[in-house]
Amino acid sequence: MIGSLVFACTLLFQEQWPEGRGVVPAPTGERISWYGTLAAGTAEAARQKKPIMLVAAAPECQNTPGVW
Amino acid sequence: MSSQAVVAASRGFICIRLACFENPEETAFLNELAAKKPGKLKNSTFALLTPDAKTRISRVGRTPFVSYESDAALAEAMQKASEKYSEQETPPRSVPWSASLRLGLNIASCDIVPLVMVVASSEESRNSIEQALAPIAWSPEFVGVFEYARVAALEEAKAISGVPQGDCVVVVEPNEFGLAGKVLAATTSIEPAAIAETLRAGRQAYVPKGKDTHSLIDAARALDIRWRDDPGPEAHRIRRD
Numbered sequence: 001m002i003g004s005l006v007f008a009c010t011l012l013f014q015e016q017w018p019e020g021r022g023v024v025p026a027p028t029g030e031r032i033s034w035y036g037t038l039a040a041g042t043a044e045a046a047r048q049k050k051p052i053m054l055v056a057a058a059p060e061c062q063n064t065p066g067v068w
Numbered sequence: 069m070s071s072q073a074v075v076a077a078s079r080g081f082i083c084i085r086l087a088c089f090e091n092p093e094e095t096a097f098l099n100e101l102a103a104k105k106p107g108k109l110k111n112s113t114f115a116l117l118t119p120d121a122k123t124r125i126s127r128v129g130r131t132p133f134v135s136y137e138s139d140a141a142l143a144e145a146m147q148k149a150s151e152k153y154s155e156q157e158t159p160p161r162s163v164p165w166s167a168s169l170r171l172g173l174n175i176a177s178c179d180i181v182p183l184v185m186v187v188a189s190s191e192e193s194r195n196s197i198e199q200a201l202a203p204i205a206w207s208p209e210f211v212g213v214f215e216y217a218r219v220a221a222l223e224e225a226k227a228i229s230g231v232p233q234g235d236c237v238v239v240v241e242p243n244e245f246g247l248a249g250k251v252l253a254a255t256t257s258i259e260p261a262a263i264a265e266t267l268r269a270g271r272q273a274y275v276p277k278g279k280d281t282h283s284l285i286d287a288a289r290a291l292d293i294r295w296r297d298d299p300g301p302e303a304h305r306i307r308r309d
Contacts, residue, residue, distance in 0.1 A: 022281035026180050031212035032069060032078045033205070034085035036166035036175070038094045038121075041084030045119045048158040051149055052121055053078060055069070056086040056098050056113040059174045059246070064288035065295035066177040066245040067281050 024067065069132075071139035075212070080150025081116075087171055088113070089297045102128050116149060125149050160206040163198055165216050169225060172217030174295070177246025179215065182274040184267065185238050186218040187225065193235045193258075194218065200260045201237065210267055214239070232256060237263050239270020244277075244284060245293055 034055075035041035045052045061067045069075075086094050088111050095109060102113040114132045116125035126145065127135040136142040166172030169185060176183040186201065188194035204210055219225050222233065228240055230251035235258075240249040253270035255262045288294070 024180065024279040024281060026276035026278045027070065029070070029072050030075045031179070031181070032075055032083050033164050033212040034083050035164045036085065036087075036171065036215075037091075038084060038086060038097055040162060040165060041082055042121045044160065044162055045082035045084075045121065048082065048160070049119050049153055050080065050082045051119055051125060051153055052115075052117040053081040053083045053146070054086070054101075054113070054115045054117055054121075055084070056088045056094075056102075058088045058111040059171065059178050060295035061281055062285050063294040064245070064285045065174045065247060065293070066242075067279060067284050068178050 071143065073143035074139050074146070077143040077146035077150065079211075080153075081146060082119075085175075087167065087175075090167065090171060116146065119153060159203070161202055163202050163205050163216050163218075165218060169217040169219050169227070172215045173227065173240070173242050173249055174246035176215035176240070176249075177242035177244065180276045180279065182214055182252065182270055183240040183242055183249065184214045184216045184270070185225065185228065185231075185240050186216075187220075187222060187231065187234075187236050187238070188218060189220055189235055194220075196258050197235070197237060197263075200258050200263055204260060204264050204267060207264075210264075210271075213271060214267070230254070237266055239267060239274070241274055244279065245288065247293070 035044065041052065057068055059065060059068060086098065088098065088109060089095060098113055099109050101115060103109045110130055112130045113128065114130065114134070115128040117123065118125060126132075129135060132142045136145060166175060172183055172185070186194070186197050188197050205214070205216065222231055225231050227248045228238070228251060229249070231238055232254050234256050236254055236256045238254040239252045241252050242249040252273040253266045255266040257263070
């Protein structure tokens with residue numbers, strides 16, 4: 001019974017999680033430096049007279065933190 | 069966004085990355101900028117804006133690729149846009165802080181980078197450390213290397229192990245979920261040379277490890293770990309699509 005359940009779950013997750021997708025490699029090379037708040041970023045943009053690249057995202061995937 | 073051409077072009081911009089559903093004022097700004105229907109903000113947004121944040125330079129979409137067909141096209145557009153504003157170079161004066169330690173730790177884990185955390189118990193101490201840290205954070209050696217977060221007291225940093233007593237600058241390795249971390253290097257000095265050396269040591273000690281999103285989600289479910297948007301009193305006003 002338990003063995004069948006484990007087998008069914010394995011099939012289910014194989015279906016949900018195709019191999020190789022969702023792999024986040026360790027970063028290499030230079031990275032963008034991000035301001036984390038609108039107030040600080042816009043204040044700095046106004047002071048330096050630089051245009052703004054604005055991105056918004058949720059730091060979780062299916063409620064799991066640690067991944068975009 | 070990790071294309072080296074885009075990273076190089078980003079130096080002519082102020083880059084702001086917001087967490088969509090954490091701050092009611094920021095969510096309202098994003099709703100106004102990007103939501104097709106009021107209150108229907110999606111969980112990603114991209115825009116290029118003028119320095120006063122009032123005028124769009126690009127189309128607003130969920131990703132840059134609504135407007136640009138490739139990283140190279142995005143980098144070229146950014147380069148052209150920033151040339152209009154680059155008459156004189158003004159040195160950065162502020163550290164690119166995360167909104168909070170909680171978010172900074174999570175985002176550092178998402179980006180697979182170490183976190184620099186500052187503990188400063190007074191405004192005077194905070195200003196002194198920021199004055200020393202800002203030029204280091206934007207120096208060619210360290211720009212884009214770390215996430216940054218600050219707290220006013222050690223009690224706010226209970227999720228981090230190994231933080232020394234007193235005001236300090238520490239480099240933290242976040243755990244895989246970005247909910248806790250351990251100190252890799254620390255200094256209680258506010259001398260720029262000591263801070264730079266600490267960042268250097270922390271960077272060297274940090275070993276980036278790639279992640280498998282699906283394994284992480286499975287592990288989180290097994291451990292009953294869930295990210296919750298800012299638990300502050302106003303959080304209930306923010307609703308995701």
